[in-house]
Amino acid sequence: MVKTGQLRRSLVKVQEDDFDVSQCLQELREGIPQIGAVAAFVGTVRDLNEGSSIHTMTLEHYPGMTEKSLENIVAVANGRFEILSAMIIHRVGPLKPEDQIVLAACTSPHRQQAFLACEFIMDYLKTEAPFWKKEQTPDGGRWVSARDSDDSAKARWES
Template sequence: MKISVQTEDFDVSQELAQMRAANPAIGAVVNFVGLVRDRNDGQDIRAMELEHYPGMTEKSLLAIAEQARQRWHLIDAVIIHRVGLLQPLDQIVLVAVASAHRGEAFAACEFMMDYLKTEAPFWKKESTPEGERWVDARESDSLAIDKWGNLQTQVESQA
């Protein structure tokens, strides 16, 4: 399992090739790549700055990946999340999941992304023509995790 919080861009093809080469039992790899949009809430976005809490962020991402591994039969998982100043169309996040079968890989990837959007300690600041603004969590992201149950409660009960 690979967890990385970094300023550098990542190569999706390289990450997926490394994952596939690691285990011949892999039958499915599902991935999600998030990009910086050029518009949000009706305003142009010039740039986005992502901040995080070092150490705490990696632990949070690892907990999300471990919870996915406990729910589904996963062979491997990768979460790479960028921080720092990013421009529209820059890659922000890669979540990739490998399993023997596609159903488990799709479900685990969606689960990991849903929890990453709501539980991981990242803060986003957008630069618009009108100035800078912090991005609040979306209600739709909070609603998306309802189908999975409470991750924090599950992680604490396993400790």
């Protein structure tokens, strides 16, 4: 039986290049035959936000600090859920609608813990990781503000 704190593989990457979800999940699972479930979330760039069409979105971050923040989020998830491996890949730089932004994935012997850990990671990533988004719209550039719904999603894990 897997217990919390039994993470066998943790992969965190911040990169400009796109990622292949299938290849990433294979890397996450490789050599861990106890895995019975993989839960993954892929976030993409929308073409519309707050009533305006989005031409491009640029993501900025603090190199080193961002990776450390993501590694900490995985470590906290490892302490709360029975997961065997976890991965976060987050893109930075200019992106256009339909581009992939983020992959969060977790594995476990059973689906519930994988689903919960993946959702936890995304909720914390949206509020704790030092990323900044700037959208280019027909009216010019604008920085994307934090959403109250992201704070509410994170808060439910703190009770």
